[in-house]
Amino acid sequence: MGDAQTLGSGPLLLIAAGAIAALLVLIISVKLHPLIALVIVSIATAFATGIAADEVLDVLVDGFSSTLGEVALLIGFGAMLARLVETSGAAEALSDALIDRLGESRAPLALGIASLIFGFPIFFDAAFMVMLPIIFTVARRVGGGVLLYALPAGAALTTMHVLLPPHPGAVAATILLGADVGLVILVGLVVAVPTWFVAGYAYGTWIGRRIVLPVPEVLMGGPRVDSADPEMPPVRVRTLILLLLLPLGLIFLNTAATTATRTGAIDGEATWVALLQLVGSTPLALLITVLVASYVLALRRGESRRAVEDLLDNALRPIAPVLLITGAGGMFGGVLIASGIGDALSETLQDTGLPLVVAVFLIAAVIRVALGTATVAITTSAGLLSSSIVEADLNAVQAAAVVIVLAGGSSVLSHVNDASFWLIGKLLGMSVVETFKTWTVIKTLVGVIAALLGSLVYLVAS
Structure with a gap:
């Protein structure tokens, strides 16, 4: 904003609450398209909080573009990969192998465990897009609705994304609070597995059996590479697994190079290091x-170049609504941040007088609910609390546990100002109400359980 904010914390927080309530009414009751509702409420919120008229468009575009700048390429390339995996029969081959070895009843568990592993180095959006064709194929074969399989997998990916480096929120909190990265990873892994099992697998399968939705057609359309064609060799399961491990390995190289640069083990100015980091970027x-x-x-299996081009082109068409609504969610969050609502929250919550781990969780949770982005919530909270935590003279394990508690708070109550709320809801064909009953609850359970377990580690280490 060009001018300093003249509204106090109270009015700003009331405007934020009113904006969120207005969005829910417009989308759920009035049935206004989410893209239109998000733009209208974003504009109204900008004016209500005193953003100058000549700056409103810039704020809206910045919020929209910064969100899509992070996820558009990931979703686009992820959709292309998903389409190739699905149409070639590779996803079907892998799902058959999983079910043959583990049984149909354990398919949600198998997908969840695979997602825990896959989600360790890869950001949530990209990992979910890569897993999506396998989830859809298993759901079609076994039956029972897509949510039964998608929710445990999605919960596993978001658990790893929220709690563990190299994901951005956990890295920012680790640096700002002076914690040790290795210990944060260790404590995070100890916390992540039981957190996912309760929030993702137990609740995810329970609600997935009660809200039965068909497999969406978002990845369908366009020419199919027919794996049943006798002239076209079948895809081996080993081939698909190696393909799925390829981005994992590249991103691991990026992480290793970045970590070695920060510790001084290698020269960060070297050209080969920069190229390695570039190739390993998500x-x-x-x-x-x-x-x-x-x-x-x-x-290699005999398909023409033109058919592959058409296949990849068709992969992008169904995801346009997902991208636009996700960007609009980021637009709304950007308005809340630019208006000074985040600063107002920080000032209001700074002097809570609560025990450290309780204050850490509540501050991150409230900022998360207001602003909608976990990364901003955890970064803002860590910056706000860094001096207090340094003064508390925590040992290394306690500092790592505080990072986990903070990350947990940044996960709770995903709703209409969160890009992942729209991404999951639209890709899985859910209504807004169904997304609240599933994804919002799962994200909240992940945050609360992780924070409780992190607090237990903190107390044991005291």
Whole structure:
């Protein structure tokens, strides 16, 4: 904003609450399209909080573009990879192998465990798009509705994304609070597995059996590479697993190079280091995987280049609504941040007088609910609390536990100002109410359980 904010914390927080309530009414009761509702409420909130008229458009566009700048390429390349995996029969081959070895009743558990592993180095959006065709194929074969399989997998991915480095929120909190990265990973892993089992597997399968939805057609359409064609060799399960591990390995190289640079083990100015980090960045890792998959799953098996081009083009068409609504959710969050509501929350919550771990959780949770982005919530909270935590003279394990508690608070109550709320809801074909009953509850359980377990580690280490 060009001018300093003149409204006090109270009015700003009331405006934020009113804006969120207005969104819910417009989307749920009035049935206004979410994209239109988000833009209207974002504009109204900008004016209500005193953002100058000549700055409103810039704030809206910045919020929209910064969100899509993070997820558009991931979703786009992820959709292409998902389409190749689904149409080639590779997803069907892998799902058959999983079910043959573990049984149909354990399919949600198998998908969840695979997602825990896959979600360790890969950001939530990209990992979910890669897992989606496998989830859809298992759901079609076994039956019982798509949520029964998608929710445990999605919960596993978001649990790893929220709690563990190298994901951005956990990294920011670790640095700002002066914690040790290795200990944060260790404590995070100890916390993540039981957290996922209760929030993702137990609740996810329970609610997935009660809200039965068909497998969406979001990845369908366009030409199919027919794996049943006798002239086209079948895709081996080993081939698909290696393909799925390719972005994992590239991103691991990026992480290793970045960590070695920060510790001084290698020269961060070296050209080869920069190239390694570039190739291992998530968008380029997915791009490379799409290129390899295009050859391995289609061209090498006899498909024409034109058919592959059409297939990839068709993969992008169904995701346009998902991208636009996700960007609009980021727009609304950007308005809340630019208006000074985040600063107002920080000032209001700073002097809570509560025990450290309780204050850490509540501050992160309230900022998360107001602003909608976990990364901003955890970064803002860590910056706000850093001096207090340094003064508390915590030992290394306690500091790592505080990072986990903070990360837990940043996960709770995902709703209409959170990009992942729209991403999950739209990709899985859920209504807004169904997304609240499933994804919002799962994200809240992940945050609360992780914070409780992190607090237990904190107390034991005292």
